[in-house]
Amino acid sequence: MGLERGTQSVVTAAVFTALAFFSIILRCISRFWIVGQAGTEDYLIIFALVLSIGFTVTVALRKLGIEVSSLYPPSHIYPYRNESWSGSSSRYGQR
Numbered sequence: 001m002g003l004e005r006g007t008q009s010v011v012t013a014a015v016f017t018a019l020a021f022f023s024i025i026l027r028c029i030s031r032f033w034i035v036g037q038a039g040t041e042d043y044l045i046i047f048a049l050v051l052s053i054g055f056t057v058t059v060a061l062r063k064l065g066i067e068v069s070s071l072y073p074p075s076h077i078y079p080y081r082n083e084s085w086s087g088s089s090s091r092y093g094q095r
Contacts, residue, residue, distance in 0.1 A: 006063045013056040017049075024049050 003011070024045055031038045061067075 010056075010060050010063045013059045017052050017056045020049055020052060 027045070028038075028042065031042050
């Protein structure tokens with residue numbers, strides 16, 4: 001019945017992020033340029049919008065089947081990234 005759940009979540013996140021984007025743009029225009037008095041809450045709202053956009057991108061990538069963890073640099077750039085603190089593998093020699 002309708003769209004599948006993954007598609008629904010992508011559409012919902014995108015629609016609400018777009019609505020937030022346009023309302024924050026209007027608020028910033030009025031507070032920064034028309035009134036000329038921007039407060040701390042304006043900067044926090046912009047920060048929250050950036051986080052919301054990141055969440056929307058993450059949800060969309062998951063729907064496309066792309067794991068966000070696969071976007072990290074390959075392990076040969078950071079060869080000891082996957083070592084555990086328990087000492088199961090040592091880069092300084094044999095145990």
